[in-house]
Amino acid sequence: MKVGKQTYFLDNKVYIQSAYSLAGPYESKGNFREYFDSVMEDDEWKCKSHEMAEIEMQRYVIGECLSRVNVNPMDCDVIMGGDLINQIVPTSFSARDFRTPFMGLYNACATFGEAMAIGSTLVNGDFEKVVCCTSSHYATAERQYRYPLELGTQPTPESQWTVTGSGAVLLSKKQGNYPLVKGYTIGRVVDFGLSDPNNMGGAMAPAASNTIVTHFRDTGRSPDYYDMIITGDLGRFGRETLHYLAKKEGYVLDNLNDCGSLMYSEAQKAGQGGSGAGCCSLVFAAYLYKKLIDGSLKKILFVPTGAMLSKDSALQGESIPGIAHAVVIEMED
Amino acid sequence: MEDKQYMEYIHTHAQKSNHALTLVWAFLVGGFICCIGQAFRDIFEVALPNWDEGKIAALVSMTMIFLGSFLTAIGVYDKIGMHAGGGSIVPITGFANSVVSPAMEFNKEGIVLGMMAKMFVIAGPIIVAGTVSSVVTGLIYWIVELIK
Numbered sequence: 001m002k003v004g005k006q007t008y009f010l011d012n013k014v015y016i017q018s019a020y021s022l023a024g025p026y027e028s029k030g031n032f033r034e035y036f037d038s039v040m041e042d043d044e045w046k047c048k049s050h051e052m053a054e055i056e057m058q059r060y061v062i063g064e065c066l067s068r069v070n071v072n073p074m075d076c077d078v079i080m081g082g083d084l085i086n087q088i089v090p091t092s093f094s095a096r097d098f099r100t101p102f103m104g105l106y107n108a109c110a111t112f113g114e115a116m117a118i119g120s121t122l123v124n125g126d127f128e129k130v131v132c133c134t135s136s137h138y139a140t141a142e143r144q145y146r147y148p149l150e151l152g153t154q155p156t157p158e159s160q161w162t163v164t165g166s167g168a169v170l171l172s173k174k175q176g177n178y179p180l181v182k183g184y185t186i187g188r189v190v191d192f193g194l195s196d197p198n199n200m201g202g203a204m205a206p207a208a209s210n211t212i213v214t215h216f217r218d219t220g221r222s223p224d225y226y227d228m229i230i231t232g233d234l235g236r237f238g239r240e241t242l243h244y245l246a247k248k249e250g251y252v253l254d255n256l257n258d259c260g261s262l263m264y265s266e267a268q269k270a271g272q273g274g275s276g277a278g279c280c281s282l283v284f285a286a287y288l289y290k291k292l293i294d295g296s297l298k299k300i301l302f303v304p305t306g307a308m309l310s311k312d313s314a315l316q317g318e319s320i321p322g323i324a325h326a327v328v329i330e331m332e333d
Numbered sequence: 334m335e336d337k338q339y340m341e342y343i344h345t346h347a348q349k350s351n352h353a354l355t356l357v358w359a360f361l362v363g364g365f366i367c368c369i370g371q372a373f374r375d376i377f378e379v380a381l382p383n384w385d386e387g388k389i390a391a392l393v394s395m396t397m398i399f400l401g402s403f404l405t406a407i408g409v410y411d412k413i414g415m416h417a418g419g420g421s422i423v424p425i426t427g428f429a430n431s432v433v434s435p436a437m438e439f440n441k442e443g444i445v446l447g448m449m450a451k452m453f454v455i456a457g458p459i460i461v462a463g464t465v466s467s468v469v470t471g472l473i474y475w476i477v478e479l480i481k
Contacts, residue, residue, distance in 0.1 A: 049441045148438035150405050151455060152414020152421050152430050154355070157348035192339045202343045237347060244342070 004218025006211075009183035009328075010124040016179045016329070017129075017172040020065035021286035022057055024138065024164025027274070030264040035286040036165075038064065043139055043164060050139035051089065057166040058083070058094035058135045065168040065285075071129065073098040076170075080104070080119055081133035082111035083277050084162075085140050091133070100131075108306030109136075109204075109233050110187070112167070112281040113325030116302075119171045120181035120327075128173055135166035136276030145197070145311055158199040160235045161270035163263060167281030169289070179292040182328040185218060187211035189308065191321040197314045201238020201260075201272055204305040207322030208234060209245035212303060215326045216251055223253050227297045230288065231324070232280035232304035233260035235272030259283035280304040292331055299330045359420030362413065366424045370397050394425055401426030405433040431455040 001009045021037045028039040040057070047053040058081070066073055073079075080103040083090045088104045095102040107114040115132035122130050139149055141162040147153055171181065190207040208231050216222065223229060234242055239258040246253050262283065263274035284302065291297040305324040314320070374393045381389065401424075404410040410430045414421045421427050432452055439451035453460065 143438055147455070148434040150408060150411045150430070150434035150437055152405075152411045152417070152427065152434075154415060154418040157350055193336045194340070194343060199343070199347060202347065206339065241342070241346070 003183075004214070006188070006214050007183060007185040007218035008121070010120055010181065012124045013173070013175070013332075014120040014123045014181045015172055015174060015176065016169050016181065016289065017174050017176065018065050018069040018071070018170040019167065019285035019289040020061050020068060021167045021282050022061045022064075022165060023282060023286065026138070026161075026268070026270075027163055027165050027263060027282070030268060030274075031262055032283065032287050035290060036282075037286065040164070043137070050137055050143075051085065054083065054085065054090040054135055054137040054140055054166075055093040057137070058090055058133055058168075059097050061135070061166040061168045061285075062094065062098065062131055062133050065131065065133075065170055069170065071170065071172075073100045073131075076100045076129040076131050077127040078103055078119075078122065079131040079133065080115050081131075081135075081168075082106045082115070083135050084108065085144060090135055090137075090140075094133075107304075107323055107325070108308050109275060109277045109279060110304040110306030110323050110325055111277050112284070113184075113232070113302070113304030113327055116169070116171070116181060116327045117184040117186060117325055120184070123171045123173060130171045131168060132171065132281075133166065133168035134277040134281040136163055136278035138162045138164045138276075141276060145309075155271055156198045157271065158196070158201070158235075158237060159271045160200060160233065160260060160273055160275040161264065162276040163233075163260075163274040163279040163282060165276075165278040165282035167278065167283070167285030169281075169285060177293065177332075179289065179329050179331055182330050184328060185211055185215040185326040187214075187324040187326070189321045189323050191319050193319045195314070195317065195319040197309060197320065199237070200233075200275060200307045200320065201235035202241055203307050203309075203320035204234055204322035204324065205238045205241035205245055208238075208242050208303055208305045208324040209249065211324040211326050212242075212253070212301070213246060213249045213251055215301065223251055223255060226255060226299045226301045228255050228257055228288075229253055229301045229303065230257045230259060230283075232258070232306070233273070233275040234258045234305055235275065236261045237272050238305075277306075288329075292329065295331065297331075299328075302327045302329055355418050358416050359418050361420065362417035363420035363423060366397075366421065366426055369400075370424070373397070397425050398429045401429030402433045405430045406437065410434075428456060428459065431459070 023036040045053040082105040112134040119130040261273040264270040439447040
C-alpha cells in the first residue's frame, strides 16, 4: 500500500526469521563486542587474498543464518545482496556455492536497506523465503577507494574506517516471535555538492535527512513514534549534520543513532566511526535484531545510508551523491 | 536548504586537522630520519676511508631505501606515517615506502601485471615530475650559459 510520495506499507506479514553476524578482528574489540555471533581472528581468514576472505565471509554468514533456523539454502527463493567491490564480486561469488537463485544489488553502503525493501516486497507477494546479505572489508575497500595498506598516509579527522564484517537476515512468511518488516521509504539520490571523499558523513547526511523527513511527511508520524531511528554509516559528524538538517525541516530527532558512530570505542581512534556496506547489516544482525527479539526495542526506523562515489568520479572532480532508504521494523504487539 | 549554505555549514563545523601538532610530529620524525642518514654517513666515512664522497652518498641512500622498504614489508612504516605525515613521506625512506607498498598490495594479481605494473602507481607521478623539472632546469641553465 502506497502512502504519500515514497513510502510503502506491506499488507502481509513479513518476518525476519533469522539473522547472523560476523565481525572482523578490529570490530570485535569495539562497542558491540558482546553481540557478534561470530568473530574473525584475522583479516585474511585463511584465504588467498582479502577479496577471497570477503567472499568466504558472506558464504559463511548466509550459511549460518539459514542453518540456525534449519532452513536449507535450496528452499530459499532468492538470495540478494551486495558489497562495495567492483562488480560486487564478493556477493556474486559467495552465491555460487548455494544452489539458490541470486540477485545482486548495489546502492553503496545503503545496499542492505535496498535489499530489505525489495526482499520484504517479494515476501509480501509470492516469495516464501528471501535472504538479504551485505558485507564490507577494510582491506578490499582501502585498496579500491584509497591507497595500498602499507602506504604511510595520515587519515584526515573526517575520515571513517571501513568495517570488516557481514550480516545476513532471512525474510520469511513463517510466523513466530520475530521482528516484522512493516514498510519502507525508498530514498532518492541527493547531492549537495560536497566533493571531499574523506567526508562521507557530510555527503550522505542530506540524503538521510531527505528520506527521514519524507518518511514522516508521508506517514504523518513524528520521530517519537519510533524507539530508535538508526542510520547506517554517517559517522559522528554526519549524525550531527543529519540532526541539524532535520531540525531545519521541523523534526527533532532525539532518538537518532548511527551504526557507524557506535561501532568503535573512543580508544580505538577510528576517526568518525565505521562505514561500509557491512556496517549496518552487521549492527542490525548483531545488535538491533537481538534487542528487538528481547523486547528492549519495539519499533525502529532503520536507515542505511550510502555514498555513491567511485575512485574515478572523485578524481574527475565530481561531487558525491548520497542515498538512504528507511525500513520500518517493529515487533508484533 | 541551499547547497551554498550547506557547504558553509560543513566548512565551519567539520573537524579540522590540528596543524600545530602535525607539524611538530612531522618535524621530529622527519628530522630523526635525516639524523639516522647522517649517522650512517659518518660511520661509512670512518669505516671506508678509501671511498670518495659520491660513493658514500650513494651508499647512504641505498641503506636508507633498504630500511624504508624493510619497515614497510614488516608493517611498521604505515604506523609511523599515521603520526608523522609528511615527516616520513618526504625523506627517501618515504619514496621506498611508496614503491614497496603497492608492490606488496598488488602482488596477488601476479608478478607481471600485478606487482610490476602497479609498483609505481604512487611513485610514478614523483618520477615524472622529477624528470620533467630536471629537463626544464637543464634548459634554463643551458640558455643562461648561452647568453653569458
